[in-house]
Amino acid sequence: xxxxxxxxxxxxxxxxxxxxxxxxxxxxxxxxxxxxxxxxxxxxxxxxxxxxxxxxxxxxxxxxxxxxxxxxxxxxxxxxxxxxxxxxxxxxxxxxxxxxxxxxxxxxxxxxxxxxxxxxxxxxxxxxxxxxxxxxxxxxxxxxxxxxxxxxxxxxxxxxxxxxxxxxxxxxxxxxxxxxxxxxxxxxxxxxxxxxxxxxxxxxxxxxxxxxxxxxxxxxxxxxxxxxxxxxxxxxxxxxxxxxxxxxxxxxxxxxxxxxxxxxxxxxxxxxxxxxxxxxxxxxxxxxxxxxxxxxxxxxxxxxxxxxxxxxxxxxxxxxxxxxxxxxxxxxxxxxxxxxxxxxxxxxxxxxxxxxxxxxxxxxxxxxxxxxxxxxxxxxxxxxxxxxxxxxxxxxxxxxxxxxxxxxxxxxxxxxxxxxxxxxxxxxxxxxxxxxxxxxxxxxxxxxxxxxxxxxxxxxxxxxxxxxxxxxxxxxxxxxxxxxxxxxxxxxxxxxxxxxxxxxxxxxxxxxxxxxxxxxxxxxxxxxxxxxxxxxxxxxxxxxxxxxxxxxxxxxxxxxxxxxxxxxxxxxxxxxxxxxxxxxxxxxxxxxxxxxxxxxxxxxxxxxxxxxxxxxxxxxxxxxxxxxxxxxxxxxxxxxxxxxxxxxxxxxxxxxxxxxxx
Numbered sequence: 001x002x003x004x005x006x007x008x009x010x011x012x013x014x015x016x017x018x019x020x021x022x023x024x025x026x027x028x029x030x031x032x033x034x035x036x037x038x039x040x041x042x043x044x045x046x047x048x049x050x051x052x053x054x055x056x057x058x059x060x061x062x063x064x065x066x067x068x069x070x071x072x073x074x075x076x077x078x079x080x081x082x083x084x085x086x087x088x089x090x091x092x093x094x095x096x097x098x099x100x101x102x103x104x105x106x107x108x109x110x111x112x113x114x115x116x117x118x119x120x121x122x123x124x125x126x127x128x129x130x131x132x133x134x135x136x137x138x139x140x141x142x143x144x145x146x147x148x149x150x151x152x153x154x155x156x157x158x159x160x161x162x163x164x165x166x167x168x169x170x171x172x173x174x175x176x177x178x179x180x181x182x183x184x185x186x187x188x189x190x191x192x193x194x195x196x197x198x199x200x201x202x203x204x205x206x207x208x209x210x211x212x213x214x215x216x217x218x219x220x221x222x223x224x225x226x227x228x229x230x231x232x233x234x235x236x237x238x239x240x241x242x243x244x245x246x247x248x249x250x251x252x253x254x255x256x257x258x259x260x261x262x263x264x265x266x267x268x269x270x271x272x273x274x275x276x277x278x279x280x281x282x283x284x285x286x287x288x289x290x291x292x293x294x295x296x297x298x299x300x301x302x303x304x305x306x307x308x309x310x311x312x313x314x315x316x317x318x319x320x321x322x323x324x325x326x327x328x329x330x331x332x333x334x335x336x337x338x339x340x341x342x343x344x345x346x347x348x349x350x351x352x353x354x355x356x357x358x359x360x361x362x363x364x365x366x367x368x369x370x371x372x373x374x375x376x377x378x379x380x381x382x383x384x385x386x387x388x389x390x391x392x393x394x395x396x397x398x399x400x401x402x403x404x405x406x407x408x409x410x411x412x413x414x415x416x417x418x419x420x421x422x423x424x425x426x427x428x429x430x431x432x433x434x435x436x437x438x439x440x441x442x443x444x445x446x447x448x449x450x451x452x453x454x455x456x457x458x459x460x461x462x463x464x465x466x467x468x469x470x471x472x473x474x475x476x477x478x479x480x481x482x483x484x485x486x487x488x489x490x491x492x493x494x495x496x497x498x499x500x501x502x503x504x505x506x507x508x509x510x511x512x513x514x515x516x517x518x519x520x521x522x523x524x525x526x527x528x529x530x531x532x533x534x535x536x537x538x539x540x541x542x543x544x545x546x547x548x549x550x551x552x553x554x555x556x557x558x559x560x561x562x563x564x565x566x567x568x569x570x571x572x573x574x575x576x577x578x579x580x581x582x583x584x585x586x587x588x589x590x591x592x593x594x595x596x597x598x599x600x601x602x603x604x605x606x607x608x609x610x611x612x613x614x615x616x617x618x619x620x621x622x623x624x625x626x627x628x629x630x631x632x633x634x635x636x637x638x639x640x641x642x643x644x645x646x647x648x649x650x651x652x653x654x655x656x657x658x659x660x661x662x
Contacts, residue, residue, distance in 0.1 A: 036301035043280035054257035069118035069142035071100040081107035091420035093594030113424020116149030148361030160242020247274030320345025344384035368396035387427025416557035422593030432562035444506035497527035500551035550579035
């Protein structure tokens with residue numbers, strides 16, 4: 001039975017172990033072929049082939065619930081749960097998600113995308129099962145990297161105390177928890193998982209309960225067992241948290257996995273099975289460089305080389321080079337990342353300035369509080385974190401940094417839509433959630449020059465907390481193409497005009513240049529302002545805009561709810577502006593996965609979409625403004641006693657092109 005005939009766990013159970021081994025190789029070939037075309041997470045999925053096969057062979061999915069932490073390693077799970085015919089659409093617009101997704105399949109009991117959530121979610125599923133008097137198994141699969149997150153230990157602590165029937169699979173692919181995989185460890189694991197041993201253990205436990213001083217005797221026996229495990233097995237910490245620990249075992253030995261999982265399947269209470277796996281297993285380029293092949297764009301599967309054409313440098317690389325240069329000039333400057341050094345452009349920094357570099361693991365809350373401590377001690381910390389992950393440390397931003405006005409610099413990568421990783425990774429909310437924080441400066445560069453200048457200024461001045469936010473992708477043009485008359489806190493007037501003002505920020509400045517050029521061809525004179533500071537607003541420039549224009553448009557690659565345009569609107573309200581304002585941004589819904597260009601087109605943030613949104617504002621009847629005495633050429637607005645308020649329009653697409661149901 002080939003992979004295309006596997007629709008569920010029931011089909012898998014018809015195969016012999018030898019047939020399962022052949023299926024494992026077919027799965028690896030399918031994953032490599034697909035990811036080489038679509039991009040995605042390769043090394044991690046190649047490392048869990050046997051583990052996933054064993055889980056689906058022993059358990060009955062979707063009745064039994066498998067919760068994947070992060071879920072970037074769930075490609076094999078998708079192949080085994082009826083999604084083989086759509087697997088080639090992985091991470092493509094309208095296709096399968098690169099993560100688990102409840103709306104995609106009943107086999108995905110819990111959606112994911114961020115790390116360290118699986119144990120807490122699985123405990124919730126187990127509690128719901130018992131509350132509803134249902135009978136099924138709950139399994140959480142978590143990697144050793146995700147185990148660095150505090151949420152994992154909060155879940156472990158609670159699950160151990162609740163004593164619910166729950167299995168946690170610890171997928172250890174870096175040997176970071178234990179290098180202790182030897183003959184004695186395997187022998188002891190075989191004993192601890194053996195059904196005869198566990199029946200005998202239960203019988204002895206019941207017998208000891210009948211003796212005088214039963215609790216003391218039981219305590220002595222339990223301590224002896226724990227000490228024995230502590231000598232031979234690295235899982236004593238999990239035992240102390242209330243889990244029965246088994247392992248570590250070879251996560252690629254399929255017969256052993258099936259045997260071990262079968263032996264512990266019906267054991268009561270919280271259990272942890274520790275597996276050692278190899279990222280990139282079965283594909284030599286990924287085995288040699290698992291970090292590179294963790295998340296890749298399309299590549300040649302024969303050579304392993306990327307098929308992506310080179311071009312202008314990315315914002316990420318511009319940041320990495322500049323911050324490395326600045327660190328060489330100032331030994332107080334330190335860079336912090338949360339297990340994302342390559343992704344945030346800090347690999348060169350880590351190599352050249354190792355004493356000034358800190359990778360704290362998948363622990364964003366700790367990263368920000370740690371940075372606050374560094375700043376309080378006189379260092380100049382720069383936290384390089386993806387926008388979507390910075391959300392996890394919001395309390396630390398407010399309580400530990402902003403409240404104390406500490407000079408922490410947040411280098412926020414992946415601001416806006418990120419593309420194929422989808423809604424769990426879009427940085428759609430950072431301008432909104434940062435704009436409301438007192439003492440915070442939020443700067444959004446429109447090109448590489450501005451990014452470098454903002455970094456240099458923020459590092460050299462103690463300004464309190466500063467967030468510098470930039471998108472995924474390449475800078476829009478070569479350095480120096482548009483010489484910046486850069487002044488901290490001030491917007492830049494790129495084009496002067498008389499008919500309307502467009503205030504764009506960050507990635508939206510470049511498409512708005514093209515919109516202005518198109519409007520000019522139609523005889524419309526539009527002023528374009530680079531709103532590079534979202535907080536505080538450049539109110540001096542904004543007042544001038546309000547005095548000169550009766551039509552104002554704001555454009556941002558951020559949620560329209562509470563974002564840049566919202567701030568402009570609130571300020572215009574405060575000065576009783578009576579003109580018309582149009583706010584354009586990411587609509588108030590989650591945007592699905594697909595290429596960045598396609599998603600921007602879907603929500604109207606490409607050139608054509610912006611033009612279509614802005615054009616109607618030019619057709620407003622003049623009578624709307626007749627109650628105002630508006631003067632051009634820099635003269636102020638003279639207000640009469642009319643009570644008519646200005647009209648504000650928030651633009652959202654009229655047609656939803658996403659594949660999800662609403």
